[in-house]
Amino acid sequence: MKQLSMRRVAAIAGSVVFLVLAxxxxxxxxxxxFTRWHVSPPLLGFLPFRVVGAVLIALGLPVLLDSFARFAIQGLGTPAPIAPPKHLVVTGLYRYVRNPMYVAVVSLIFGQGLLFGSVGVLEYGMVVWLGFHIFVLAYEEPTLRAEFGDEYKEFCANVRRWLPRVKPWRGTGNVTK
Incomplete structure (x- = not known):
């Protein structure tokens, strides 16, 4: 029990450090x-873009924090490849989309681009998303398939990579939740 508590504390600490750094x-x-958080005129002169940006930020931050917490508390690891989780995390927002952390980060970036009226931040957001996509395809998914086998394959077959499901995936009983 004490070893599990120590592992969880280490995972939380590592996740906090990685959250700040990455x-x-x-x-x-x-x-x-890009912006120094200076508000420029709204993109295309369309004020509702600012509201959409604020909503993306307001939704992205709790998704990111929840996902990090699940990696540490349930997965007993961090999102960092050097200290990965010991258990596949398929609870919470992972029941809707396979990569809620990446979706949250891109949401925060796009939200800022829209809120501050910055085309440069929106272009940067596209580059970040493309980098995430390549990383997921080339490293993360093959690594998770090798580590978690059928458990991960079942998860992938039922939960999309980028677009959230409308209803949460409940699993077939083969995956620990």
Whole structure:
């Protein structure tokens, strides 16, 4: 029991550090370098883009924090490839989309682009999404298939990579939730 608690504390600490370093840099620092959080005129002169941007930020942040917490508490690891989870995480928002962390980071970036009226941040967001997509296809999915086998294959067969399901996936009983 004590070993499990220590592992969980280490996973939480590692996840917090990784949260600050990776998503903090990609979704906060880099967009800030584009805008200095100065509000420019709305894109295409369309004020509702600002509202959409604020909604994307408001939705993206709790998704990101929830996903990180699940990796540490349930998966007993971090999102960082050097300290991956010990258990496949398929609860919470993972029942809707396979990559809620990446979706959240891109949502935060696009939200800032729309809120601050920055085409540069929106273009940067596209580059980040493309980088995530390539990383998921080339490294993450093959690694998870090798590590979690049929459990991960079942998850992939039922939960889409980028577009969330309308109803949560409940599994067939073969996957621990």
């Amino acid at each position: 998503p903090g840099t990609l979704a906060v620092y880099v967009p800030w370098t």
